[in-house]
Amino acid sequence: MYRLIYKSRAVEDMDWEIVEQILHHSEANNALAGITGFLLASRTHFLQVIEGTFEEINDTYLRIVRDTRHEEIQLLSYEVIDARLFESWAMKGIGVFDNNSALARQLIEKYGEQDGGVRFPLEAWLALSMIYDIRAIQELPEWKR
């Protein structure tokens, strides 16, 4: 089993509607491929974790990097894991778009700011730490099926 984490820059200003579409599509594909993970979006950046078999992670990542909705993709880590961290989520996500929200303020204070919003870390352990902080602070949104 493998876990891959990357950060990228959104080509357009992101909002929840676009992220919801990505999550919908991803959840369906990932459920079939046995992939689990988490997607974080700010107005300008994405940070995503995907977990699964070597073949499925490679296939999915190759599709993701070719997606023209984002660019400047930085691979933060790709490692062998004993167990999944996001075992119940084929893909769950959250958008941090409102920089005045309590969540954004706390994240900016701890992890810093980039392009006027929350800065997503480049170090994989910090990226996971941020996702764990978000899970602890925030009730994660459900989207319409």
Ligand SMILES: Cc1cc2nc3c(=O)[nH]c(=O)nc-3n(C[C@H](O)[C@H](O)[C@H](O)COP(=O)(O)O)c2cc1C
């Ligand atoms: C930030 C971001 C994250 C994505 N994550 C996933 C993902 O986890 N799984 C997935 O299948 N597609 C993901 N996609 C979509 C893929 O890039 C691609 O559009 C999709 O897999 C194509 O699926 P299809 O062959 O069913 O049309 C993501 C796209 C973006 C922009």
